[in-house]
Amino acid sequence: MKPLAQRLRRTIVLAGQETDYTARVCARSRNIRLTVSARGLAVSIPRGVPQTRVDAVLLEKSAWILKHLAALAARLATPIQWREGERLPYRGHDIRLSFAPLVFVPQPVLVDGELRVGKAVEWDLCDIEQAIVRWYRAQAKACFAERVAIYSDRMGVLRPRILLSNAKTRWGSCNARREVRLNWRLIMAPQEQLDYVVAHELAHLLEMNHSPAFWAHVGRVFPDYARVRKALRLSGPRYGML
Numbered sequence: 001m002k003p004l005a006q007r008l009r010r011t012i013v014l015a016g017q018e019t020d021y022t023a024r025v026c027a028r029s030r031n032i033r034l035t036v037s038a039r040g041l042a043v044s045i046p047r048g049v050p051q052t053r054v055d056a057v058l059l060e061k062s063a064w065i066l067k068h069l070a071a072l073a074a075r076l077a078t079p080i081q082w083r084e085g086e087r088l089p090y091r092g093h094d095i096r097l098s099f100a101p102l103v104f105v106p107q108p109v110l111v112d113g114e115l116r117v118g119k120a121v122e123w124d125l126c127d128i129e130q131a132i133v134r135w136y137r138a139q140a141k142a143c144f145a146e147r148v149a150i151y152s153d154r155m156g157v158l159r160p161r162i163l164l165s166n167a168k169t170r171w172g173s174c175n176a177r178r179e180v181r182l183n184w185r186l187i188m189a190p191q192e193q194l195d196y197v198v199a200h201e202l203a204h205l206l207e208m209n210h211s212p213a214f215w216a217h218v219g220r221v222f223p224d225y226a227r228v229r230k231a232l233r234l235s236g237p238r239y240g241m242l
Helices: 051-060 062-076 125-155 184-188 191-203 212-221 225-239
Strands: 007-014 017-026 033-037 040-046 087-090 093-101 109-111 114-119 161-165 172-174 179-183
Touching: 007 051, 007 062, 017 051, 017 062, 017 225, 033 062, 040 051, 040 062, 051 062, 087 125, 087 184, 114 125, 125 161, 125 179, 125 184, 125 191, 125 212, 172 191, 179 184, 179 191, 184 191, 184 225, 191 212, 191 225, 212 225
Parallel strands: 017 040, 093 114, 161 179
Antiparallel strands: 007 017, 033 040, 087 093, 109 114, 172 179
C-alpha cells in the first residue's frame, strides 16, 4: 500500500495577516499548487522544493489567497439578525437578545443570560446594532485591561497602551510605540481564545516578528496555542470576521 503524503500545518504572514495553511509534499507534482476549500488553504509542493521557494510563491499570490479566504469566510458566516430572540455570542456562550421600551432600559444590560436592550419605537435595525456594539465594546475594554495586566505580569513586560480595533481580518496588532490593538469582537469568543490573542500580541513586545523565538515566548505562557489559534480561525466568521 502506498503511504499517505504527510500534511504539515504552517503559518505565513500575508499583507500583515497571519495565514495558516496545510503543506503536502506530492511526488507527482511539477509545480507548487494552491487550493482554497472549506478546510482552508492547502499547498501541494513538489518533492525537493525548499521552503524559501514556497514562501516566495505564497507572497506572490497573497492577494489571490486572501481574496479567496475572505470569500470562503463570508460563505461560511451566519450573519447576526438584530431581532428579538436572536442568539448572540458572548465570551464563548450564547445570550438571548430581548427588547424593552427605552424608558425602562436606558442601556443594554445582561441579566440571566438575556441581553435586554432598550429600543425606541422609531429605531431600525441599524440603531439596534449600534447600541449592542457599544455594549460589546464596553465589555471588551474592561475585559482586555484585566487580561493584558495578567499576561503582562506572566511574560515580564511592561503593560502597553490598549486600544480597541474594528478590523475585519485581524484579531490584534502591536507596534513599536508599545500600543496593542485588540479586536472588540474577541469578547464574543471563549476566554482561552481571547487570552491567546493577548499573549500573542504581548509577545511582540519581545519579538517584533514571527520567529521561533517569538513562538517560544507565546508557548511559555500559552503552551496549547496551536490548538486554540486553529479554533479561533474556524469560529471567526461567527463573530463577523473575514
